Amino acid sequence: MLEVRDIHKSYEGQPLLMGISFTLEPRQTICLLGPSGSGKSTLLRIIAGLETAERGQVLWQGRDLAGTPPHLRDFGLVFQDYALFPHMDVADNVSFGLKMKGWPDDDRTSRLAEVLELVNLSGFEHRDVTALSGGEQQRVALARALAPRPRLLMFDEPLGALDRALREELIGQLRLILHRTGIPSIYVTHDQEEAFGIAHRILLLHEGRIVRAGEPHHVWARPGSTWAAGFLGLGNILPATVLDTRARMKTRCGIFVVHCAHQHHVGDEINLLVRPKAVAQGTLFKGIVRDRVFEQDEFKITLSNGLYFYLAQAPHVGKGITIRVRMECLGRRSDSEAPGS
Amino acid sequence: MDPGLDGSGPALSLHNAVPFRTPQGNFEQPPPGRRGAAWRLQRLALWLLPLSFLAVFFFLPFFRILGYSFSLDTLTAPNLEPAVQSLFFTFYQAVLSTLLTLGIGLPAAILFAHYNFPGKSLLRALTAVPFMLPTVVVAAGFNALLGPRGWLNLIAMHSLGLSVPPITFVGTLGAILLAHVFYNTTIVIRIVGTALSNLDPKLQQAARSLGADPPRVWWNIVLPLLRPSLLAASLLVFLFDFTSFGVILLLGGPSFATLEVQIYIQALQLLNLPLASLLALLQLLCTIAFSILYTRTAGRTLVQTAPRSAEFNLRKSTTVREKAFVAVMIFVLCLLLILPMLSLPLRSVSRLDADRGQRGQIQTGFTTDYFTELFINRRDSVFYVPPIQAATNSLGYACATVLLSLSLGLPAASALTKPGRMERILDPILILPLGASAVTLGLGFIVTFGRWLSFPWMVPLAHTLVALPFVIRTLQPALASIPDRLRQAAASLGASPFRSWLAVDWPILRRATLSAGSFAFTISLGEFGATSLLSRPEYPTIPIAIYRFLSQPGGLNYGQAMAMATLLMALTAAGMLVIEKLRLPGVAEF
Secondary structure: OEEEEEEEEEEOOEEEEEEEEEEEOOOOEEEEEOOOOOOHHHHHHHHHOOOOOOEEEEEEOOEEOOOOOHHHOOEEEEOOOOOOOOOOEHHHHHOHHHHHOOOOHHHHHHHHHHHHHHOOOOOOOOOEHHHOOHHHHHHHHHHHHHOOOOOEEEEEOOOOOOOHHHHHHHHHHHHHHHHHHOOOEEEEEOOHHHHHHHOOEEEEEEOOEEEEEEOHHHHHHOOOOHHHHHHHOOOEEEEEEEOOOOOEEEEOOEEEEOOOOOOOOOOOEEEEEEEEEEEEEEEEEEEEEEEEEEEOOEEEEEEOOOOEEEEOOOOOOOOEEEEEEEEEEEEEOOOOOOOOO | OOOOOOOOOOOOOHHHOOOOOOOHHHOOOOOOOOOOHHHHHHHHHHHHHHHHHHHHHHHHHHHHHHHHHOOOOOOOHHHHHHHHHHHHHHHHHHHHHHHHHHHHHHHHHHHHHHEEOOOHHHHHHHHHHHHHOOHHHHHHHHHHHHOOOOHHHHHHHHHHOOOOOOOOOOOOHHHHHHHHHHHHHHHHHHHHHHHHHHEOHHHHHHHHHOOOOHHHHHHHHHHHHHHHHHHHHHHHHHHHHHOOOHHHHHHHOOOOOOHHHHHHHHHHHOOOHHHHHHHHHHHHHHHHHHHHHHHHHHOOOOOOEOOOHHHHOOEEOOOHHHHHHHHHHHHHHHHHHHHHHHHHHHHHOEEOOOOOOOOOOOOOEEOOHHHHHOOOOOOOOOOOOOOHHHHHHHHHHHHHHHHHHHHHHHHHHHHHHOOOHHHHHHHHHHHHHHHOOHHHHHHHHHHHHHHHOOOOOHHHHHHHHHHHHHHHHHHHHHHHOOOHHHHHHHHHOOOOHHHHHHHHHHHHHHHHHHHHHHHHHHHHHHOOHHHHHHOOOOOOOHHHHHHHHHOOOOHHHHHHHHHHHHHHHHHHHHHHHHHHHHOOOOOOOO
């Protein structure tokens, strides 16, 4: 449905987006995941038509949208700080888009009731938007974007300003609503839990490029790069050197055999990902406990070699342990990924 | 805000321009527990001087005016007719001026809030200058540009060989309106521009994504959100236009009588003090009503702001339409704001027409005659003393005003720093003189101190009355910004009370005092309204001298008016620079 082709954009002379391309299928939710400043919001505004790209195209069902101004694109937008119109009540906010499209009064009233019901805000019609809680404001913003039945919904860090518990509750509601309405959507966030909680597909954005794209569990299983593994917080990054052609890798914790799909030469500097959860079949690690912290229902222990793991039962500081974990190769180490980072 | 200075408010800086609004944040909670008798005595001592001054020089005259207005002899048909007429004209010209000011100010506010262009900060600073210029300087500036002996007319006469000036400007309603727009555009730029650049751009983006085209975004989102600031700006502009005096007298002429001008005419020329008092009362009531309205709306202007959106809203002009808009607005602002200020000093050193009725070839070109002539005492001149005497008088009055207003303002400001119940009542009373126009203050002096008017001290006393609210409002935030903890820290480190005052209070106080003093100085230099009623013929001030020169025939008189006005402009600019340099960081503009 939506196709983004080779978008380039720079900000104050610095390249911000360097050739972004992806497609969005019907009923699909895509999540653009990346650290702040990676250009996610800019990309969203380019798709919405609020900014223009220096190069590249945005197409809807094969038609270039370059000449279509934002108010004729029919793309709904939900902002992090909601951007509710402070001089209007809930009903006027939500029916604003309907008014702009010239819906008749009766249809507007029934549609208003419908979307407020959808976001669990029935009866809030005449409330002052500035008097609502953060979560309620967020739901009004969602209702406002949903009301005119947009052909695409875009979310710009929509839950960023809310606390964790509320975020988890709202992301669940949002997933249900998107599923029920079937509107294709693009969701921008820097929070991986939000991303994994809502997206059918994740696009990992780094330094202006999409460095990894795929379904959440695939991205989780194969981050594909040291940066991605670090950003997603998948585990320990352990620098290593390729010892021989039989996949033996030398690290500061010893020599390990790690098979991978890369073509390595002897002496290559690579990074290994050491997952922190214990598994039945895996590489054996030994070490002395330097620190232990209780987190939720597990202990996070740090060994004297600097690696951390999660264990249900943890020995005391100073004791030695052995643990089996999964280990995988993240590929060649670049200069920016100095050992230990 | 300042309806008190002559008319459109000369010699006051935007930064402190609204002494009606107390900086609430600076009020500290009074310490718990009962205050001792010694504390109360100390408070009373602080208040004694400023309050007695106000009682004698403001409230007493004020009640005299009230007494005149409410006598039955005053309320007669021949009195009521000019009263109603001038009231009507005052409203009429103020409404027109306000609409025109909005017409220029709103696009200018958009220009400054949304677009980046080279020289922006310079142009922005320039827009604020007119607001602080004395009315006589502005009148002289427009005269130098568009008057019968101004640049445009003389150039047109020379090049087209005409015998009469083709442009009639002085003495028209257009002149009044243009000068008001010149004065007050900056108010709209500041108030509406600030609101506009604080407006969250996401609101407009959200509206766009919901199907609103740009005009509908303006109509449905931007305008409603700007309404409080638009209203506040309009009210303030209206208030200044309503109380305008110097501009109307100097550029409009006697056929355009606003309340202010009518008070002046009735009091000085027709000696009808009862009618003048009635008009003054009318004026005062209107001013107070609009001030209250303004204070209420101004409190609501800063609601819908988003953090960090100011720079977010800025962009370079990209489309042809945007580029054209930016270019046209820059051109219009330069034309409106810079040309009058530029033509004045240029005219003061250019001989373009005959000095007095000479025939034949006139030497045109650069001349310093108008300045040197100021030092010569001519028998046939408007004065019995060398005109430069006016500058000496003005400087003397200004110094007296500085001393007086500081010695009254410092105790009042320090009492206001830690307000008790007494201060909360007294604070608005101190600001009350601003509600009265300068002409009304002058009139009050006339009806109260008629006998002593020959005493030259009356002028600095009136100037002090005008300057005092500004002085207090400059000193008070500075005094309040000194935290008690610093004094306590100094004391705990072993400093004696005097040493800790020297180390903590003095450095802050010094700046504020200098700044407040410069305020009083510039206000006194440019004050025209009260002075025009109070000054004795043998003790003219610079503005009075300019007014007299301008109302005399002949190129030499005109040139001297230009020279004198240039002098005043330079002095005012110097005062403004001092104030700007000493401005406390973070003190709000309006």
